[in-house]
Structure formats: structure tokens, C-alpha cells
Amino acid sequence: MATFANPFAPAAYNGVVQRQEEPxxxxxxxxxxxxxxxxxxxxxxQVVPIMNDSDFVWRALILSASTxxxxxxxxxxxxxxxSNGYLLSGNFLVGLIPVPWVINPEAQxxxxxxxxxxxxxxxxxxxxxxLLFRGVKRYRLPA
Amino acid sequence: xxxxxxxxxxxxxxxxxxxxxxEVTVPTEGDSDFHLRRGAGxxxxxxxxxxxxxxxxxxxxxxxxxxxPGDYPLVPELVxxxxxxxxMDLINTLRSNNPYPGVPGSIPxxxxxxxxxxxxxxxxxxxxxxxxxxxxxPYTLTxxxxxxxxxxxxxxxxxxxxxxxxxxxxQDYDFELHKMSFLIQVAQAPVPVPSVNKVKMTLxxxxxxxxxxxxxxxxxxxxxxxxxxxxxxxxxxLYPVGSxxxxxxxxxxxxxxxxxxxxxxFHGKWRLPK
Numbered sequence: 001m002a003t004f005a006n007p008f009a010p011a012a013y014n015g016v017v018q019r020q021e022e023p024x025x026x027x028x029x030x031x032x033x034x035x036x037x038x039x040x041x042x043x044x045x046q047v048v049p050i051m052n053d054s055d056f057v058w059r060a061l062i063l064s065a066s067t068x069x070x071x072x073x074x075x076x077x078x079x080x081x082x083s084n085g086y087l088l089s090g091n092f093l094v095g096l097i098p099v100p101w102v103i104n105p106e107a108q109x110x111x112x113x114x115x116x117x118x119x120x121x122x123x124x125x126x127x128x129x130x131l132l133f134r135g136v137k138r139y140r141l142p143a
Numbered sequence: 144x145x146x147x148x149x150x151x152x153x154x155x156x157x158x159x160x161x162x163x164x165x166e167v168t169v170p171t172e173g174d175s176d177f178h179l180r181r182g183a184g185x186x187x188x189x190x191x192x193x194x195x196x197x198x199x200x201x202x203x204x205x206x207x208x209x210x211x212p213g214d215y216p217l218v219p220e221l222v223x224x225x226x227x228x229x230x231m232d233l234i235n236t237l238r239s240n241n242p243y244p245g246v247p248g249s250i251p252x253x254x255x256x257x258x259x260x261x262x263x264x265x266x267x268x269x270x271x272x273x274x275x276x277x278x279x280x281p282y283t284l285t286x287x288x289x290x291x292x293x294x295x296x297x298x299x300x301x302x303x304x305x306x307x308x309x310x311x312x313x314q315d316y317d318f319e320l321h322k323m324s325f326l327i328q329v330a331q332a333p334v335p336v337p338s339v340n341k342v343k344m345t346l347x348x349x350x351x352x353x354x355x356x357x358x359x360x361x362x363x364x365x366x367x368x369x370x371x372x373x374x375x376x377x378x379x380x381l382y383p384v385g386s387x388x389x390x391x392x393x394x395x396x397x398x399x400x401x402x403x404x405x406x407x408x409f410h411g412k413w414r415l416p417k
Contacts, residue, residue, distance in 0.1 A: 004379065010372060016219045027196065098210070
């Protein structure tokens, strides 16, 4: 192709394409988790359901909105927890600016599966939160 | 195949605030597919957002709040065929703007826009090539221009002003442009600072093609932006020796900020003859 990469740009801006030899098709997708916590409320075993049409490959978490601090931990349907305790929401910020919190290696959730969430408010007041699970929908192609 | 960097712009300046617009579309040109790699500026248009791919499949499980990062990189890239459209829902709109506080009855300068950055992919054609053996050295072409006009015309500050065209000659060698930075010193300001929603720019390639469908707000192009991860153009573009970097500047300044000195730095590299 008659083009060349820009070394100053993130890889995405230079173009990340689907590898043709793979037996699946990836499409950029974001699962959204909305929750409103009452003061100091703890919610466990919350579920972000994965749609039945495709697996989901989780690559980053974005704190899209919150009205204060909280703590959280994630799990998959097999009971695998991604941390040995709750993570403070400040992990998803640089200063006060939300930045993508990278999941590496990426985590794959099967179609019809779930992302598990345990979450607790730390503000002592109502806390409205939105989290974005960034990644791709992975469609299996016929052999 | 040939890729040319391009930004399709959605301007929200004419929207009403606190409204919802469903199935808003940005049409793509008929001569090339568009490979979308970045969406930026959503937070300047609305509070909640939904986008769809070329077959109208939602990119988010449900509408998202736009309080997160201003940039959405697309991995893998999304392809919108020629003569298709980028579709989105704008929910609970709120247009970003620079008002004229000292002028009753004036209309603010709106800078409410979404930049869909990527490449237009052509099936034929050729990029300019360097006609001599070369090695590369980093280089910045810098230029300072005076923006002496506000975003709207005095004295009522209601009618939009038009952009002005500028050029930077490429005199010595072929120049490969990788990124741009904008600093501005408005009237009464002690020092230049990164330009944040003070101007819009339309950039042209060496063949005179617009590299964006409409003027783009400085922050969405500015390599030193604090709110966005802006790098443009991607891929880089070549300006051969003897050509010029042509661009239009549209003011978003208000009456008390003019005249302002805008410094634009075109960062890249020379291709020096061996």
C-alpha cells in the first residue's frame, strides 16, 4: 500500500486491521455498565451480560462518569477475579482525567457469558457511575 | 491502494441545546472508502452519545456518557464504504462556545464538533515521491500569524466571519509533515499558551485537496492539547521542495482577545539529499 506510518501517532491512528488469516471477525465494541450507589452501598455479583451473537475481548476500562470515589473488582463467569481485592476508582484517573485502564493480556468472555462486578461507594453520598468496557466483539466465522 | 489522511467533521453549532437528535448522519464521499480510526470532540456536542458502524450496528451496548476521555480510538478500524454514512445519536445536547460577555445580543462562537479521523482509501493514484536519494533529519517549520478578527463581525457580533488563507513555503528540501502544534497569545495575555478552542483550521495537501471536510477546532489537531490525544496528519503527508503548506484559519476569538498572535508549528522531517 502506498502509505507509511506516523511514529508520533498511537497505533490506532495508523490503523489496526483485522488479520485475514484469523477464523474470526473483530468489531470495535463497548459494553456499558451504569449503576447508582446509595451512600456507602456495597453491591456484589453485579453482572454485565455478554450478548449471544459474539465473544467479547476486553482490552480497557474507562471511567466514563462518577460523582465520587468508589472501589471495585471484576471477575469472569468462571470465578476468576482480576485482583486480590477492591481497586480504588483513582486507578482509572490521571489526576482528575479519566484515561483508559489497559487490560493486558486481553480478557476474553464467551458469548452469553458475563463480566462480574463488585462495587462499593466511598463518598458517603449517592454515587452515579458509568463504566465502559472497551474491546471488540469477536464473531466466529464459518470454517 | 492509496491512503490519504482525512477528517470528516460533524458540526453541532446549529443544534439546539438540551435536545435529542437521533440518526444524525455524516455522509462519506463517493470516491473512496473511509477507514475510521479515531472519534474526538463528542463532549463538545452532547452529554450522551451512540454511534453505529456502516451496517448500522451499535458500537456501544447502550448510550454512553461523554465525561470520559475525549478520544475514542477504533481498534480495529471501522470501514465506511464510499457514499455511505456515519450514523449517531446525540442525546442531551450542549454546545460548547465562547460567548461575548460584554456585548448584549451577541451570539457566541460555537466550537461544538466531532472529528472522525482516519484515511480515505482510493483504489488508484499515487502519492508524491522524493526524486532524489535522501536521508532524514527532524525539522519544524514554524510560522506566526496575527489573528486580528473575532469569530463574529463587530459591532453586534452576530454574523460569522470567514477564514483567511495562509501558506508556509517549503523551500529547501522535501518536507514530511507528521504533526502540528498551536500556541496563542491573545490580547493582554503575558505569554503564549497552547491554543484551546481559539481557532479552527482547514489544512490542504500539496495537490490542494482539503484534508478535512470542514474546519477543525485547534484542540482536535493540536499535538500539545491537554484534553485530547491529537496527532494529525496520520499517515504523514509529503510537501515537495518548492511547494507550500496551505491552510485556512477561522477565528473563535471574542472581541477582547484580538489581536492575537497564533504560532503554528509544523513538525516533521526534511528529506536531505545524500
